[in-house]
Amino acid sequence: MVVPSDVAGPEEGRDLELRGVTKRFGDFVAVDDLSLTIPSGSFFALLGPSGCGKTTTLRMVAGLEHPSSGKVLIGGDDVTATRAHQRPVNTVFQSYALFPHLDVTENVAFGLRRKGFGDATERAMQALDLVELRHLARRRPTQLSGGQQQRVALARAIVNKPAVLLLDEPLGALDLKLRRQMQVELKRIQHEVGLTFVHVTHDQEEAMTMADTVAVMNAGRIEQMGAPEALYDLPRTAFVANFLGRSNLLPGTVVESDGDVLGVDVAGGRVHVPVDRAVARDGKVLVGVRPEKVHLVAGDEEVPTGTNMVGPGTVRDVSFSGVSTEYLVDLPGLGTLSVFAQNLDAVVRAARGDQVRLAWLPRHTFGLAGDEDSHAGVETIDRDGTPDGAKTKGEKANRVTVVTG
Amino acid sequence: MSIAGVAKTATPPATGAGGGEAADAAEGRRRGRTGYLLLLPGVLFMLAFFVAPVGALLLTSLYERVPGGPVGATQPAFRLANYTEAIAAYGPQFGRSFGYALIATVLALLIGYPLAYVIGVRARGKPLLQGLLLVLVIAPFFTSFILRTIAWKQILADESIVVAVLKGIQLLPDDARLTATPIAVVAGLTYNFLPFMTLPIYASLERLDLRLVEAGGDLYAGALQTFRHVTLPLSLPGVVSGTLLTFIPAAGDYVNSALLGNAGTSMIGNVIDSRFFRVVDYPTASALSVLLMLAILLLVGLYVRRAGTEDLL
Amino acid sequence: MTKLSLGRLVLPVYAAIAFLYLLTPIAYTFAFSFNDAGRTNLVWRGFTLDNWKNPCGAPAVCQSVVNSLQIGVLVTIVSTVLGTMLALALVRYRFRFRSAANLLLFLPLATPEVVLGAALLAQFLNLRVNPGFVTIVLAHVMFCISFVVVTVKARVAGLDPRLEEAAADLYASPRAAFWRVTFPLLLPGIAAAALLAFSLSFDDFIITNFNSGNTDTFPKFVYVAATRGIPAQANVVGSAMFFLALLIVVAAQLVAARRRKQLALQT
Numbered sequence: 001m002v003v004p005s006d007v008a009g010p011e012e013g014r015d016l017e018l019r020g021v022t023k024r025f026g027d028f029v030a031v032d033d034l035s036l037t038i039p040s041g042s043f044f045a046l047l048g049p050s051g052c053g054k055t056t057t058l059r060m061v062a063g064l065e066h067p068s069s070g071k072v073l074i075g076g077d078d079v080t081a082t083r084a085h086q087r088p089v090n091t092v093f094q095s096y097a098l099f100p101h102l103d104v105t106e107n108v109a110f111g112l113r114r115k116g117f118g119d120a121t122e123r124a125m126q127a128l129d130l131v132e133l134r135h136l137a138r139r140r141p142t143q144l145s146g147g148q149q150q151r152v153a154l155a156r157a158i159v160n161k162p163a164v165l166l167l168d169e170p171l172g173a174l175d176l177k178l179r180r181q182m183q184v185e186l187k188r189i190q191h192e193v194g195l196t197f198v199h200v201t202h203d204q205e206e207a208m209t210m211a212d213t214v215a216v217m218n219a220g221r222i223e224q225m226g227a228p229e230a231l232y233d234l235p236r237t238a239f240v241a242n243f244l245g246r247s248n249l250l251p252g253t254v255v256e257s258d259g260d261v262l263g264v265d266v267a268g269g270r271v272h273v274p275v276d277r278a279v280a281r282d283g284k285v286l287v288g289v290r291p292e293k294v295h296l297v298a299g300d301e302e303v304p305t306g307t308n309m310v311g312p313g314t315v316r317d318v319s320f321s322g323v324s325t326e327y328l329v330d331l332p333g334l335g336t337l338s339v340f341a342q343n344l345d346a347v348v349r350a351a352r353g354d355q356v357r358l359a360w361l362p363r364h365t366f367g368l369a370g371d372e373d374s375h376a377g378v379e380t381i382d383r384d385g386t387p388d389g390a391k392t393k394g395e396k397a398n399r400v401t402v403v404t405g
Numbered sequence: 406m407s408i409a410g411v412a413k414t415a416t417p418p419a420t421g422a423g424g425g426e427a428a429d430a431a432e433g434r435r436r437g438r439t440g441y442l443l444l445l446p447g448v449l450f451m452l453a454f455f456v457a458p459v460g461a462l463l464l465t466s467l468y469e470r471v472p473g474g475p476v477g478a479t480q481p482a483f484r485l486a487n488y489t490e491a492i493a494a495y496g497p498q499f500g501r502s503f504g505y506a507l508i509a510t511v512l513a514l515l516i517g518y519p520l521a522y523v524i525g526v527r528a529r530g531k532p533l534l535q536g537l538l539l540v541l542v543i544a545p546f547f548t549s550f551i552l553r554t555i556a557w558k559q560i561l562a563d564e565s566i567v568v569a570v571l572k573g574i575q576l577l578p579d580d581a582r583l584t585a586t587p588i589a590v591v592a593g594l595t596y597n598f599l600p601f602m603t604l605p606i607y608a609s610l611e612r613l614d615l616r617l618v619e620a621g622g623d624l625y626a627g628a629l630q631t632f633r634h635v636t637l638p639l640s641l642p643g644v645v646s647g648t649l650l651t652f653i654p655a656a657g658d659y660v661n662s663a664l665l666g667n668a669g670t671s672m673i674g675n676v677i678d679s680r681f682f683r684v685v686d687y688p689t690a691s692a693l694s695v696l697l698m699l700a701i702l703l704l705v706g707l708y709v710r711r712a713g714t715e716d717l718l
Numbered sequence: 719m720t721k722l723s724l725g726r727l728v729l730p731v732y733a734a735i736a737f738l739y740l741l742t743p744i745a746y747t748f749a750f751s752f753n754d755a756g757r758t759n760l761v762w763r764g765f766t767l768d769n770w771k772n773p774c775g776a777p778a779v780c781q782s783v784v785n786s787l788q789i790g791v792l793v794t795i796v797s798t799v800l801g802t803m804l805a806l807a808l809v810r811y812r813f814r815f816r817s818a819a820n821l822l823l824f825l826p827l828a829t830p831e832v833v834l835g836a837a838l839l840a841q842f843l844n845l846r847v848n849p850g851f852v853t854i855v856l857a858h859v860m861f862c863i864s865f866v867v868v869t870v871k872a873r874v875a876g877l878d879p880r881l882e883e884a885a886a887d888l889y890a891s892p893r894a895a896f897w898r899v900t901f902p903l904l905l906p907g908i909a910a911a912a913l914l915a916f917s918l919s920f921d922d923f924i925i926t927n928f929n930s931g932n933t934d935t936f937p938k939f940v941y942v943a944a945t946r947g948i949p950a951q952a953n954v955v956g957s958a959m960f961f962l963a964l965l966i967v968v969a970a971q972l973v974a975a976r977r978r979k980q981l982a983l984q985t
Contacts, residue, residue, distance in 0.1 A: 458840060549936060
């Protein structure tokens with residue numbers, strides 16, 4: 001599709017840098033000494049559970065919150081002291097925040113009019129073309145569906161060609177199919193207009209699908225940042241391992257090391273972890289492996305040497321879900337591990353009560369610090385009925401009723 | 406702008422006096438001079454024309470009349486006896502005021518609640534019908550308060566059709582009358598303040614989640630029980646607002662009593678009016694006003710604490 | 719299976735009776751506005767349109783209506799402006815003494831009109847100000863402000879603060895954001911508050927009676943005339959007010975209904 005040339009050019013986006021940004025609400029620290037640089041033109045995702053401070057961070061970039069300390073720089077200029085309406089930043093809000101008393105065109109043209117553009121209506125129409133909503137130009141926001149409102153909100157932000165475009169969980173209110181569709185759309189639009197997108201979300205699949213770089217945030221800090229594949233393949237903290245996808249984490253002790261590979265004693269068995277995939281090199285460690293990398297080994301089957309193996313354990317539950325089957329296996333001394341087996345013909349089948357062993361390749365293993373809470377970042381239903389992924393180091397995160405991401 | 410819409414927009418509960426910084430931030434409150442600038446003119450006006458006058462009232466209530474001086478002259482004093490004398494002399498009028506107001510409030514509740522129920526629950530989902538019914542409830546307000554009351558006086562006059570019919574079917578003894586009686590006064594109070602009772606209850610019932618009523622039925626409650634245990638408690642905030650908005654003005658009213666009653670039905674408002682304008686006894690009149698205000702504040706305070714609504718405004 | 723049983727009919731029938739009850743005095747007033755009655759409009763003498771053709775026939779009626787209208791307009795303007803500012807301040811800004819301010823605004827609503835009227839009179843007497851047109855306006859503004867604040871506050875509270883943030887995000891200075899976003903969205907509430915203030919002021923009797931001196935407003939005129947005999951022209955004014963107000967409100971309802979239909983069709 002041809003991008004109207006006036007909507008944005010290749011060098012519109014600028015770098016965004018946060019230096020030591022902290023935000024306190026009374027005693028509660030929402031954002032704790034955050035520093036990062038987002039290169040211009042990239043699609044950056046800030047991922048984390050509710051209450052981790054991601055929306056607060058976004059609002060500080062937009063100028064809607066003032067940092068307690070630290071600096072915000074856009075394209076090298078310190079904008080920390082400037083007010084929201086003076087910053088070259090636009091936001092797509094979670095609730096869209098479309099002006100109900102203006103029609104779609106006027107909504108999109110709003111920012112342009114404030115800046116005094118004479119051809120505001122024309123530019124607004126072009127932005128509507130970009131999101132394929134020109135035929136709704138005269139409607140009021142209340143007459144639009146959720147997906148349409150979301151696209152209007154996007155057009156309203158993009159038409160101003162901001163240095164940085166912020167998206168605050170913009171797909172949260174959409175149903176699954178529409179969300180998937182919009183994820184693809186957003187990626188396409190970002191690629192075409194070349195703006196710097198900063199996307200805040202708690203949906204890890206969404207972050208991984210759309211972003212060039214993902215930063216995982218927890219309790220006001222960034223736990224790990226990098227390309228989605230890198231983060232997924234090699235998590236460095238238990239939180240990231242559990243929050244991004246799922247992991248099996250096994251406690252163990254390092255008993256030998258030959259420079260390239262660590263030998264870890266796990267519940268009496270020996271497991272190998274490559275040294276460059278381990279955070280801690282001696283003492284207590286957590287050995288991690290993703291469930292889809294593990295395969296079931298029937299009672300007496302042989303495995304190649306060098307393969308990591310634990311067990312035998314008992315199959316506790318089998319859940320078929322179309323593409324794959326999940327097995328929950330109880331292993332003495334290790335707890336319950338999960339295995340995702342893709343439903344191909346050549347895979348071992350097991351039933352409840354069967355005795356199996358679990359095997360995986362050392363290069364799929366990662367090692368974490370031994371003092372980490374192996375349940376950090378796991379999405380569970382808390383006792384008060386709400387999902388709670390924000391646990392750190394064995395303690396519950398503070399529950400404060402402050403509006404944060 | 407629809408009446409239903411205006412009645413429906415809710416005030417969120419207060420988060421407490423200061424709220425704390427976190428709560429204030431959560432509600433999106435800003436700090437800054439603009440707030441004070443916006444507040445200042447209105448607050449100054451209220452201080453000048455509400456707080457100061459009430460203060461003046463308090464002062465005047467303690468002054469004494471100048472003996473042998475011109476009519477209405479008072480001199481500064483601290484005469485607490487004004488209060489005791491006022492209570493002694495006009496106790497009955499106080500009692501009557503609160504009594505009539507109470508009866509009128511109860512009647513307004515009995516008439517107004519079912520009315521609010523029909524509009525807020527039965528007519529739900531038909532906004533045009535709801536809107537028109539609400540208009541009919543407020544319609545009496547569109548004519549002058551005095552005119553409506555006088556209309557009742559003439560409708561219930563001895564020579565009128567209504568009285569003739571009632572006497573004919575023996576509901577009224579032959580030598581009785583309706584005007585210039587306490588019944589007429591209470592009837593007038595009820596009529597004039599009925600919309601004040603109906604609208605808040607309507608606002609409450611309009612927001613009633615009907616699925617809760619269904620849940621009551623699902624859990625074996627009959628229609629009456631469901632009403633008692635589900636609907637009534639949930640509409641309580643509206644009932645509290647409505648009774649307050651009815652009782653307070655009714656207790657201080659004197660127009661109904663003057664137009665529809667006789668000398669024996671005088672309420673405290675009548676006394677205050679006459680003490681100000683006919684007898685020109687400012688200290689006593691002021692003392693009576695202060696007493697009325699204190700009595701109402703006390704009653705309202707107790708009632709609200711008992712009923713437990715957090716935010717009246 | 720029909721749900722039409724006796725039980726379900728009770729409420730609507732009852733409601734119909736209640737509505738009849740509410741409208742009886744208005745019907746009576748309207749009917750008697752056509753009475754060929756001379757000075758006292760107590761007994762039906764004959765049908766005439768004269769009263770409607772010549773509403774200022776009884777001299778004091780028109781003057782009192784004019785007074786009431788002038789007072790009403792002034793009071794509406796002042797109390798709506800002050801009240802809206804207060805409502806915005808109370809909902810959107812932080813203060814240390816916010817609950818005290820709320821109390822200050824709530825108290826006039828909880829005070830009987832007799833006390834308010836008496837208090838103001840006491841104040842004016844102490845200051846040696848003669849009660850008249852100006853004191854009426856001041857008195858009315860005082861009690862109308864609280865009503866305006868309550869009405870507008872509800873509307874402000876229902877306004878999504880994100881909208882103002884969005885405006886700022888889109889380069890609107892605080893002043894531009896207020897006039898282009900906040901104010902248009904508050905307008906229905908402000909209009910409702912203004913209408914409320916006008917009707918309260920026009921119809922007020924007790925406070926006016928205490929603070930008017932020799933100036934007549936329409937309610938005061940009717941009250942005083944009640945002893946002598948109310949001219950039929952007063953009924954004309956009352957009925958006209960009723961129909962005018964009814965027209966405005968019903969029109970607003972129909973406009974809202976039409977807008978709802980448009981929304982439903984287009985989505």
